[in-house]
Amino acid sequence: MDLVRLGPSAAAACADIEAELFAGDDPWSQGAFVAELSAPNNFYVGVVKREGELCGYGGITKLGSAGAAEYEIHTIGVASKWQGRGLGAQLMDALMAAAGEDPGPVFLEVRTDNAPAIALYEKYGFERMGLRKNYYPASGADAYTMCRPASACNDSA
Numbered sequence: 001m002d003l004v005r006l007g008p009s010a011a012a013a014c015a016d017i018e019a020e021l022f023a024g025d026d027p028w029s030q031g032a033f034v035a036e037l038s039a040p041n042n043f044y045v046g047v048v049k050r051e052g053e054l055c056g057y058g059g060i061t062k063l064g065s066a067g068a069a070e071y072e073i074h075t076i077g078v079a080s081k082w083q084g085r086g087l088g089a090q091l092m093d094a095l096m097a098a099a100g101e102d103p104g105p106v107f108l109e110v111r112t113d114n115a116p117a118i119a120l121y122e123k124y125g126f127e128r129m130g131l132r133k134n135y136y137p138a139s140g141a142d143a144y145t146m147c148r149p150a151s152a153c154n155d156s157a
């Protein structure tokens with residue numbers, strides 16, 4: 001498996017995985033991924049098999065100015081057949097390294113019933129901050145907001 005930076009050419013492969021993972025929650029289309037993967041403040045990485053198959057992806061955006069940066073994880077997903085093999089952790093390592101270059105707090109939202117993702121985020125120093133009721137329009141599911149403080153940038157998971 002190789003960890004690679006993703007650009008717009010990966011949009012179709014990301015959308016395929018997204019459709020499998022978020023079927024009930026309005027998965028991002030290929031067009032949405034083209035926009036995400038093209039945005040200048042976004043950093044997307046993927047884990048790719050040597051044959052070129054994309055197995056997972058993750059993206060983070062940088063907000064604010066240099067020296068006062070904040071970050072938001074936009075998405076992370078590992079195709080179900082590749083889950084449980086450390087790929088999610090590989091993606092998080094890369095996203096947290098990106099946030100460590102100009103250290104700042106990292107924010108995200110996660111469904112309250114998504115135990116695997118919550119455990120992954122807690123492993124990387126995220127803590128629950130709040131609750132957003134009916135955050136996901138398609139399912140009406142609630143979300144926790146989570147934050148990893150800037151001070152965690154020096155910690156390893």
Ligand SMILES: CC(C)(COP(=O)(O)OP(=O)(O)OC[C@H]1O[C@@H](n2cnc3c(N)ncnc32)[C@H](O)[C@@H]1OP(=O)(O)O)[C@@H](O)C(=O)NCCC(=O)NCCS
Nearest residue numbers: 021076077078083084085086087088089110116117119120
């Ligand atoms: C969350 C997700 C990205 C984890 O990817 P993964 O490759 O399976 O994760 P890893 O094998 O690297 O595991 C890393 C850590 O995640 C957590 N984790 C992963 N699967 C878990 C499970 N089934 N139950 C509980 N914790 C789990 C654990 O903390 C694990 O660390 P450990 O192995 O030391 O216990 C994956 O489950 C996924 O794609 N889920 C669907 C998409 C999604 O919900 N994305 C998040 C949206 S906010």
